[in-house]
Amino acid sequence: MKKILIAEIAQEVSTFNPVQTNYDAFQVHHNENLFNYHNGKPTQMGGAIKVLKKYFHIVPTIGARATSAGPMSEDCWEKISAEYLKHIKIHKENIDGIYLSLHGAMQGVSENDPEGWLLKKTREIFGKSVPIVFSMDLHGILTKKMITYGDAFTSFHTYPHIDFFDTGKRAAELLRYMINGAKLSISRIRIPALVRGDELITETGCFGEQINKIKKLEETKQIISGGFHIGNPFTDVPELCSQIYFIYDKYHKKNNEEIKTIAKEFWNNRANMQSKLFDIDEAYKNSKATEGTIIYTDAADAPSSGATGDSNYIIKFLHQKKYNKKVLAPITDPALVQKAINFGFDNEFIGQLGGYFDNRFKPYEMKFKVKFISDGDHIEESRNVKRNSGKTAVLISENFTLVCTSKPISLFDRSVFLGAGINPKNYDLIVVKSPHCRPEFFDEWSQINFNIDAPGSTSANLHSLGHKICERPIYPLEEHTKFDLIVEEKII
Numbered sequence: 001m002k003k004i005l006i007a008e009i010a011q012e013v014s015t016f017n018p019v020q021t022n023y024d025a026f027q028v029h030h031n032e033n034l035f036n037y038h039n040g041k042p043t044q045m046g047g048a049i050k051v052l053k054k055y056f057h058i059v060p061t062i063g064a065r066a067t068s069a070g071p072m073s074e075d076c077w078e079k080i081s082a083e084y085l086k087h088i089k090i091h092k093e094n095i096d097g098i099y100l101s102l103h104g105a106m107q108g109v110s111e112n113d114p115e116g117w118l119l120k121k122t123r124e125i126f127g128k129s130v131p132i133v134f135s136m137d138l139h140g141i142l143t144k145k146m147i148t149y150g151d152a153f154t155s156f157h158t159y160p161h162i163d164f165f166d167t168g169k170r171a172a173e174l175l176r177y178m179i180n181g182a183k184l185s186i187s188r189i190r191i192p193a194l195v196r197g198d199e200l201i202t203e204t205g206c207f208g209e210q211i212n213k214i215k216k217l218e219e220t221k222q223i224i225s226g227g228f229h230i231g232n233p234f235t236d237v238p239e240l241c242s243q244i245y246f247i248y249d250k251y252h253k254k255n256n257e258e259i260k261t262i263a264k265e266f267w268n269n270r271a272n273m274q275s276k277l278f279d280i281d282e283a284y285k286n287s288k289a290t291e292g293t294i295i296y297t298d299a300a301d302a303p304s305s306g307a308t309g310d311s312n313y314i315i316k317f318l319h320q321k322k323y324n325k326k327v328l329a330p331i332t333d334p335a336l337v338q339k340a341i342n343f344g345f346d347n348e349f350i351g352q353l354g355g356y357f358d359n360r361f362k363p364y365e366m367k368f369k370v371k372f373i374s375d376g377d378h379i380e381e382s383r384n385v386k387r388n389s390g391k392t393a394v395l396i397s398e399n400f401t402l403v404c405t406s407k408p409i410s411l412f413d414r415s416v417f418l419g420a421g422i423n424p425k426n427y428d429l430i431v432v433k434s435p436h437c438r439p440e441f442f443d444e445w446s447q448i449n450f451n452i453d454a455p456g457s458t459s460a461n462l463h464s465l466g467h468k469i470c471e472r473p474i475y476p477l478e479e480h481t482k483f484d485l486i487v488e489e490k491i492i
Contacts, residue, residue: 002096002179004056008034008045008063009084009118010103012139014234014306016457016465017070019357020109023079026066030087034060042383044101044135047168052099055176059095062087067410068306077108085121092125097179098132099172104140105232112237116145123149131178135171139232143239151492152184152247155227157211158202160412160436174225184224186490187256188245189263192483193475194233195242195273196460201436206269210262217258224249234306234458240470242266256487267483270475275460277453280317292447293428299435300456303408307458308332312354314431314452315400316364325428327400330416332356334406340370340393360455368395376405378419387415394420401427413441435460
């Protein structure tokens, strides 16, 4: 039976997060533990395993995944990359194919293209004859090096992401196809645009129309695989952009006109695919008269996009305005959590809230009562997997209920609230630190959602971030950017 090596290295990074990612931020699995962790789970690797185990002997090696954060420190990248090479080199003599679960928006302070580096080293170890297929996040940055040293790839078709499993399955089917002798070719078009906004929601937005056209081409067998990589606007790397790709084999006639058409549609929608932000004073005026639950989205401080999670901007504003309805908000502040633990359950103390990691936020003094303390273990609502937010405390300050975690954690659902025994539906205003959650988590039952123009390392006000090394000009950083429609091709 032919052998397939599998590995996972993944993290999404915001260059503008001032805190570097250290090695201990990664959850690392080796060998059979990697297989067992993902087998039957709704992950990219889980989807790939389901396909591969039917036809091949799977050789699990290493999995390393970290919550979105700042760029990897030099030491972190050295350890992760060395550990990866150590575990795959063992198998260099007897592998027939390779599947890698990647993100695409990694970055280290000493390496701007970690995924490209990993693919290059993998190719050098296993040679040209072993097919390498990888899967990526929709927000990944597909680089020249990744295309050069990988053979084929898949990416999510949904935003918010719900097709992790399916994306891994599609990647595994591509790999199986190649092992059976298929020869592939890739066409892609790079689009000089950064996008962020409601129109990217694939179920309802105009971006979903472009994705659906690609899916139809896949379903009707006009292409083997296709998709978009819209990049991550917060990962400031040289090849940052949006791009579309089609993958063919010898039985498919290349349809460069179709890929050009979809790319043009994306470019023409670039202005619509920007976030519609509310000044916080404007949102406050509008929300005062609203009955029912209101959402204040603080996507500028979204840990799932790479932020620190310690912004007190909205809490401070509401507190100073003496907003008197029930507020629920998450915040990352390990010092405040420890102080709560020291004082103990049901006791009161005066503490400083926020600005623990990111000094653009100044700590804000409030009086708190400790209502809940835990080790931070909880179940992710979206995928039913275990998560940990570090030591966690629920603090009450007048009409404010604050779920304070010791480490940043993705907040793309209600898990951190539910894990603390809190039902968000019991509150009048909820701060949501995620750009887009699935509708059922908040939007379907709340009255209105204001996307606040707040400071932070993942702000959708892209002009505020300070990009330095990505290719320029790029829309919207340069309003009058021109798009030269060029189809790049690779034949394997």
